[in-house]
Amino acid sequence: MENKIIVEALSKGSAFINRCIVNVATSYHSHNFVEIAYVAEGNGTHNINGNELPIKKGNITLINYDVPHKFVPEGGSLIIYNCIFTPAFFDEMLSGSRNFFDINNHFLLGNFYTSDFTSHINAEAGSSENAHILNIFERMLQEYERKQIGYKEIMRGYLIELLVIIFRLQMQTDENKSHKIMESLDYINAHYTQDIKLEHLASMSSASVTNFCRLFKSLTGTTVTHYIQTLRIEEACRLLSSTDKNVIEIANDVGYSDMKHFYDVFKKITHKLPKEFR
Numbered sequence: 001m002e003n004k005i006i007v008e009a010l011s012k013g014s015a016f017i018n019r020c021i022v023n024v025a026t027s028y029h030s031h032n033f034v035e036i037a038y039v040a041e042g043n044g045t046h047n048i049n050g051n052e053l054p055i056k057k058g059n060i061t062l063i064n065y066d067v068p069h070k071f072v073p074e075g076g077s078l079i080i081y082n083c084i085f086t087p088a089f090f091d092e093m094l095s096g097s098r099n100f101f102d103i104n105n106h107f108l109l110g111n112f113y114t115s116d117f118t119s120h121i122n123a124e125a126g127s128s129e130n131a132h133i134l135n136i137f138e139r140m141l142q143e144y145e146r147k148q149i150g151y152k153e154i155m156r157g158y159l160i161e162l163l164v165i166i167f168r169l170q171m172q173t174d175e176n177k178s179h180k181i182m183e184s185l186d187y188i189n190a191h192y193t194q195d196i197k198l199e200h201l202a203s204m205s206s207a208s209v210t211n212f213c214r215l216f217k218s219l220t221g222t223t224v225t226h227y228i229q230t231l232r233i234e235e236a237c238r239l240l241s242s243t244d245k246n247v248i249e250i251a252n253d254v255g256y257s258d259m260k261h262f263y264d265v266f267k268k269i270t271h272k273l274p275k276e277f278r
Helices: 002-011 100-106 127-146 151-191 198-204 209-220 224-242 247-253 259-270
Strands: 016-022 034-041 043-048 051-056 059-063 069-073 078-085 120-124
Touching: 002 016, 002 078, 016 127, 034 127, 043 059, 043 120, 051 059, 051 209, 059 151, 069 078, 078 127, 078 151, 120 151, 127 151, 151 198, 151 209, 151 224, 198 209, 209 224, 224 247, 224 259, 247 259
Parallel strands: none
Antiparallel strands: 016 078, 034 059, 034 078, 043 051, 043 069, 059 120
16 A cells, blocks of 8 residues: 555655654565665664665665665664655656666755765764754655645755755765774784685674775775785785795785685786796
8 A cells, every 4th residue: 555655656746755663674675766764763774785784763874776675673663764756856857767866966966975886875863963854854744744735845855955964974974984994904904814804894894895895995996805915915025025935835824825816816916927026
């Protein structure tokens, strides 16, 4: 029944908003629209595109078209406000769009969000922002339920405000996580000869693997894998130049047990084979 109401609202060029209580895990699903989900109460997890994120009061997520996700409450219920819309709600010229970022590029939000991260945006509000966000959702819900003249325009204004708040919060979240990623760099520099898992690095930075990789590349200009490979090969070059160890010993010392892989990475970075370098 609710899906029918959503389709009807979107077909009329409106947005849909509701407040729901989640007592059990939802099914893993995706949408033919954009969704903003705000956690007003409770704790749990939000699995988005295979990445499991812890959520609590104040968590707000913008989910693009066709991105699978599900909510799982823990220790009680989740109270979630959902705002659902299509790009056409902002501009009829976007009636054929199936991507939130068309709004970002076409409308007035380009100055706020320039990342190529197109799956979802996840942010967390503090206590002061929480009260403001909750007030916006309640006002939007009131407008939607009453449907007085001009309600779409008022909802559109509230939605723009919500989007700007999300972008601000996400930028603050990224800034905080950037400090933690610098800590992960220290960890990599100290343990690069060991088997370092991306999941462990992301956990250290309180980020999903996808978000960690994005932030890592934005800070270092390279991927985690290439960064570790470069450290290993730099150390291999030092050992080749300053010791009499054979190539197999050096490969093991810097973290490679597969000699073919070691040779491939070494040549890729130095454009030489180990013996040629020596």
